[in-house]
Amino acid sequence: MDNYQRKGAALVLCAPSGSGKTTLSRRLLVKYPRLSFSVSCTTRPPRPGEVEGRDYFFIPPERFKERIERHYFAEWAKVHGHYYGTPMESASMAMEEGKDLLFDVDVQGAAQLKNTLPGAYFVFILPPSRQALEERLRRRASENDESIRLRLSNALCELKEAYWFDAWIINDDLDQAFITLCAVYECACISPPLRPNFLQQLIGEFQEFK
DSSP states (O other): OOOOOOOEEEEEEEEEESSHHHHHHHHHHOOOTTTEEOOOESSSSSTTOBBBTTEEEEOOOHHHHHHHTTOOOEEEEEEEEEEEEEEEEHHHHHTTOOEEEEEEEOOOHHHHHHHHHHTTTEEEEEOOOOOHHHHHHHHHHHOOOOHHHHHHHHHHHHHHHHHGGSSEESSSSSSHHHHHHHHHHHHHEEEEGTTTTHHHHHHHHHHHHH
8 A cells, every 4th residue: 555545444333223323324425425335234124215235235144144154244243133244355455445434333343343443433323312312213103112112222232332432422413413423534534543654654754864
């Protein structure tokens, strides 16, 4: 890699279901053409409007488990009864080529990416309150009471992991949360690990001048 060219940034987003992560992610991808969505594999069926290869790679559970055995994934987890996983090779190659990637994963997956993607930046999207999160889930009109209770229970487990993330964004106001997320992404793009050779080369130039 050219010493002046930086490696791709990895921005990892986590949030309890209903916190607005998907909406914020889509807005971020529109604003920054350099940023691409890291497409994960999943065993769940497609939701209305989802496209194979754009939103997810939809595969059967048997194939997913085979890929786990082959260490195909940078991270994987079972969430709400379905498997999700990030292909390792495609993500690593993209970042070596200088492409920025946005990862939308749960906290289990984020913890694994902490080990497999050094230099990644981890962001947790927080609801302003438990009540606000429940109201957002109910407004979807696609969740029954049992499903909402499960998601709120899972949210508690996820929130207990938020302490180790690099940034927290409280999504009380969507526009303000988006402004903050943009600032976090731009910060991630100037992280020193993305230009591992530049400083060493620059110091060498100064030493030669002496």
